[in-house]
């Protein structure tokens with residue numbers, strides 16, 4: 687098996703299983719390092735057990751490369767493939783299959799420019815390989831420093847990178863975007879001019895999630911009514927408690943309760959402003975919960991089914 691493909695596949699499966707971002711990045715980094723070597727050089731180093739001298743290559747990645755070069759599927763990769771959720775790998779049926787078939791793209795994704803584990807082109811490739819026609823790149827805004835939110839300057843740089851990538855990837859298209867923080871007063875955490883220039887703006891609450899309901903309602907209504915905002919991201923902010931068998935190494939654990947707000951007021955404002963309510967499909971989020979999703983549909987909202995990958 688090609689060692690670079692093995693490392694990239696491992697990174698992909700780790701990312702999909704919700705593994706911590708640093709582990710995903712470790713394998714992506716190793717794939718880049720190994721991919722930059724001439725094949726003979728790679729074999730020579732592998733034979734001399736000198737792969738670990740390379741930056742970003744540790745014991746685990748060395749083992750993966752050696753086993754791939756030996757012609758097999760590396761053990762670590764087969765284990766991850768076995769553990770991959772069967773329902774995610776298997777074919778869908780009925781209504782679920784219809785909805786999946788109708789999905790042409792993804793309006794909420796993160797790259798390693800903010801807190802994602804993978805570079806933009808890898809995200810685009812994964813979206814393309816899933817049959818999508820487009821992907822909206824929505825890295826975080828400046829205030830979310832823990833997630834390396836993009837300053838206006840970095841976002842401008844990113845727009846140039848995306849424009850360049852789109853030339854290579856056509857007809858697949860990366861749409862420009864942001865997951866912008868909804869500030870405490872309902873304002874948005876990015877320059878107006880930039881927000882206006884982006885294809886898609888997802889607005890989400892990431893701070894002060896325990897605000898009193900009336901305040902939170904005002905905050906969210908102001909944001910969804912903002913003409914720059916297209917989608918309200920993960921509206922309750924809840925995190926589901928992890929099933930015990932998948933808790934190891936994951937951030938969640940105990941979960942997080944829903945924020946409280948007047949859902950009627952927020953969804954009515956969404957419907958009036960034409961702001962879609964996101965169905966956030968991250969396994970630990972599944973946000974909004976079903977009862978609120980019904981309420982959003984009753985209020986006449988459109989929805990956007992996103993991975994937040």
Ligand SMILES: [Zn+2]
Pocket residue numbers: 865890892919920
């Ligand atoms: Zn978010």
